Amino acid sequence: MSENSAAFEAEAAEGEEVAVKPVVAVVGRPNVGKSSLVNRVIGRREAVVEDVPGVTRDRVAYDASWQGRAFTLVDTGGWETGAEGLAAMVARQAEYAAQTADVILFVVDATVGITDADAAVTRVLRSTRRPVVLAANKVDGELQEADALVLWNLGVGEPYPISALHGRGTGDLLDAVVAAFPEQADARAAAEEEGPRRIALVGRPNVGKSSLLNRLAGEDRVVVDSVAGTTRDAVDELIDLGGITWKFIDTAGIRRRFRQLQGADYYATVRTSAALERAEVAVVLMDVSEPLAEQDIRVVEQVVESGRALVLAFNKWDTLDEDRRYYLEKEIDRQLSRVSWAPRVNISAKTGRHVEKLVPAIETGLAGWDTRVPTGRLNSWLKELIAATPPPVRGGKQPKILFATQADTRPPHFVLFTTGFLEDNYRRFVERRLREEFGFEGTPVKVSMRIRE
Numbered sequence: 001m002s003e004n005s006a007a008f009e010a011e012a013a014e015g016e017e018v019a020v021k022p023v024v025a026v027v028g029r030p031n032v033g034k035s036s037l038v039n040r041v042i043g044r045r046e047a048v049v050e051d052v053p054g055v056t057r058d059r060v061a062y063d064a065s066w067q068g069r070a071f072t073l074v075d076t077g078g079w080e081t082g083a084e085g086l087a088a089m090v091a092r093q094a095e096y097a098a099q100t101a102d103v104i105l106f107v108v109d110a111t112v113g114i115t116d117a118d119a120a121v122t123r124v125l126r127s128t129r130r131p132v133v134l135a136a137n138k139v140d141g142e143l144q145e146a147d148a149l150v151l152w153n154l155g156v157g158e159p160y161p162i163s164a165l166h167g168r169g170t171g172d173l174l175d176a177v178v179a180a181f182p183e184q185a186d187a188r189a190a191a192e193e194e195g196p197r198r199i200a201l202v203g204r205p206n207v208g209k210s211s212l213l214n215r216l217a218g219e220d221r222v223v224v225d226s227v228a229g230t231t232r233d234a235v236d237e238l239i240d241l242g243g244i245t246w247k248f249i250d251t252a253g254i255r256r257r258f259r260q261l262q263g264a265d266y267y268a269t270v271r272t273s274a275a276l277e278r279a280e281v282a283v284v285l286m287d288v289s290e291p292l293a294e295q296d297i298r299v300v301e302q303v304v305e306s307g308r309a310l311v312l313a314f315n316k317w318d319t320l321d322e323d324r325r326y327y328l329e330k331e332i333d334r335q336l337s338r339v340s341w342a343p344r345v346n347i348s349a350k351t352g353r354h355v356e357k358l359v360p361a362i363e364t365g366l367a368g369w370d371t372r373v374p375t376g377r378l379n380s381w382l383k384e385l386i387a388a389t390p391p392p393v394r395g396g397k398q399p400k401i402l403f404a405t406q407a408d409t410r411p412p413h414f415v416l417f418t419t420g421f422l423e424d425n426y427r428r429f430v431e432r433r434l435r436e437e438f439g440f441e442g443t444p445v446k447v448s449m450r451i452r453e
């Protein structure tokens with residue numbers, strides 16, 4: 001694993017970097033007001049469970065923002081286990097926080113002064129390279145401001161006098177927190193394209209794409225291209241279905257005849273990925289009059305890898321007899337189990353059978369694709385999951401999952417903040433359980449982890 005302090009992002013399949021909102025971890029010994037501060041910062045966004053001493057909080061991470069900067073706020077009080085000495089426990093929490101957070105918000109009770117536990121936290125924080133913002137809490141009025149000055153002695157920088165309960169001084173504190181965020185390329189700034197939702201109709205040659213398109217568009221025009229091997233600019237078509245306008249991507253590519261061309265397969269693959277690139281949801285059309293082909297499965301895999309929502313449409317249903325139907329079910333079970341989450345429609349472009357079921361299936365896929373799970377809810381669910389099924393020991397160590405955030409939608413992408421490597425198996429298990437809890441019908445779901453050394 002990486003030796004520098006840079007974030008190490010592991011992605012199940014691709015090893016791609018994820019843009020995660022900055023993480024701010026609130027550390028400090030019990031009773032200094034961590035939960036009150038968390039409450040104050042998140043406001044009514046997500047209710048914090050009442051902080052009863054001795055009762056473990058069921059949520060640890062929340063969505064927060066200040067001055068337009070969104071971040072994840074982590075309450076390390078939710079990690080309390082209590083089986084060890086106070087100073088040791090708090091120090092270990094600070095260690096985890098330093099491993100996972102971008103900024104550490106260290107809360108000290110100014111009316112009490114520096115305790116052993118505070119000193120233990122300070123030792124941990126000094127050895128990390130994370131920025132630390134020091135909150136001197138319970139400074140309810142000007143008279144107590146002098147108490148805060150003593151905290152300079154901790155040696156972790158300027159103490160910000162605040163009252164988490166009354167809100168005094170928290171604005172300046174949050175300014176300091178936001179100022180400490182790592183520089184971010186504002187990749188997400190590019191606004192999502194407005195307008196009709198974009199559908200790619202894909203599938204190997206001859207499955208009935210152009211027939212279906214003609215049926216959907218309500219007209220019988222087939223464009224035959226006589227110029228072999230030429231690429232024309234993609235042409236999109238707006239089609240009204242179920243009272244909504246949809247944009248079908250690269251309909252020129254669908255209506256053209258590839259199959260006589262040499263290298264048509266390769267060309268179709270390239271054209272499909274170009275269409276997927278611009279689409280939000282893919283309808284993969286398959287021909288039930290023939291056994292599912294490797295090429296069908298490849299197209300499905302292309303969609304999953306592109307991260308688009310997926311609908312499986314089994315065409316030429318009019319040709320199906322009982323016998324074929326039996327084998328088809330077996331083929332689907334065997335070859336498409338990886339995408340068992342995708343809505344399925346059985347249609348006939350020729351007769352029009354069940355073609356109207358495409359729109360609800362597409363809408364289901366897009367809804368899953370767009371889904372965002374609030375961080376608080378995600379983490380209360382995760383806490384139970386981990387308690388019931390902790391990650392397996394690896395190399396003699398038990399990796400701990402401290403919290404999770406949903407880094408992205410379209411498709412949903414979850415990042416688990418951990419103290420060690422999680423096996424692919426365990427991440428797939430988390431994905432399955434996420435699906436059981438939150439749905440995500442019709443969309444790929446990514447689960448990756450973030451480990452820092």
Ligand code: GDP
Pocket residue numbers: 203204205206207208209210211212254315316317318319347348349350351
């Ligand atoms: P594409 O290459 O995917 O665009 O496929 P086409 O739309 O050109 O269809 C290939 C062949 O399948 C044509 O002969 C169509 O008439 C036929 N076909 C398309 N859909 C259906 C269907 O639902 N039922 C039957 N029986 N034939 C169909």
